[in-house]
Amino acid sequence: MEHQGKVAAGLIDFKKYEQNINLLKACQLLIEPMEVLIPFAPKLELPPHVFKKMRTKNHYLTLIKAM
Incomplete structure (x- = not known):
């Protein structure tokens, strides 16, 4: 709920948010089963x-x- 409030108030930097998501996706590709x-x-x-x-x-x- 806190995150939703920040999104509604425009306090979330979506560019940084997307960068973090892409970093996590890249890290997941490095994990070997x-x-x-x-x-x-x-x-x-x-x-x-x-x-x-x-x-x-x-x-x-x-x-x-x-x-």
């Missing part, structure tokens, strides 16, 4: 009240790999 192994994955257990355990565990492992 790598395989992530989670050696403790077999030991991870979900609480018994979790509804869809297989799907939830997959989401959890994907989150760990992303970090």
